[in-house]
C-alpha cells in the first residue's frame with residue numbers, strides 16, 4: 632500500500648501571498664498505528680493468564696486450605712491481580728478509542744439515568760464517607776456510544792471520591808444552555824495545582840503517583856475521558872483550587888443533545 636499521508640500548513644502574508652508547507656507524515660502515522668496495535672495486542676494477550684491467576688487465587692483463598700501465614704501474601708496477590716486486570720482493561724479500552732476519533736455510536740443515552748447509575752457506583756466506592764447528590768435540571772439524551780459515555784461520566788465521579796479522602800459533598804450536575812449540555816462533577820477534595828491541569832489527560836500522568844495507586848488508579852482514566860470526548864465532539868474543562876476542591880465539566884455541543892420530552 633503506497634498511500635501517503637500529507638499534512639498541509641498554510642500561512643497567509645497580506646492579500647496575495649501565502650507560504651504552504653506540505654509534510655509527508657506517513658511514517659509517523661504508521662509508527663503511531665504500530666504502537667497502538669502493539670498495546671492492544673499485549674493487553675489482549677495478558678487477559679487470559681490474568682483470568683487464570685485470579686481464578687486459582689480465589690479457589691485458594693476460598694478453600695480455607697491455605698497455610699495460615701499465607702494469608703497476607705495471598706491477599707496481596709489478589710489485590711495486585713485486580714489492579715493489573717483494571718490496568719489491562721483500561722489499556723485495551725484506550726487503544727480501541729484511539730484507533731478512531733470519528734463520531735461514535737447512535738445510542739440515545741438518558742442523562743438522568745446515566746447520572747443516577749454513576750452516582751450509585753460512586754456511593755459504593757465512597758462507603759458513606761461522602762454526600763453524593765445528583766442535580767439534573769432537565770432530562771436530555773446524548774447521542775453517542777452508551778458504554779463510552781458511561782466510562783467518561785463514571786471516571787469523573789469516581790475520581791471525585793478518590794481525591795477527597797476526608798469525605799465531604801460531591802455534586803453531579805447537568806444543565807443545558809445555548810452552547811449545549813454540561814455535565815459537571817464538583818468535589819471538595821485535595822484539588823489540583825494549576826500547573827498540572829494541562830497535562831491531566833496524558834496517559835499515566837498523575838499529580839501524586841502514590842495516592843493514585845493507593846486508591847486503585849491506573850493513571851489512564853482521564854486519557855480515556857479525553858478520547859471518549861473527541862469521539863463525541865465534546866470537550867472538558869477543569870477548575871480547581873488546591874486544598875479546596877475541583878470541578879470537572881464535560882461540554883457537549885447542541886447537536887448531540889435532545890430534550891427527553893421530544894426524544
Ligand code: ADP
Nearest residue numbers: 790791794837838839843848849850851852853
Ligand atoms: P488516576 O487513575 O491516577 O486517578 P486519572 O487519569 O483519572 O488517573 O487522573 C490523573 C490524575 O489527575 C490523578 O492521578 C490525580 O492526580 C488527578 N485528579 C483527577 N481527578 C482529580 C480530582 N477530582 N481531584 C484531584 N486530583 C484529581
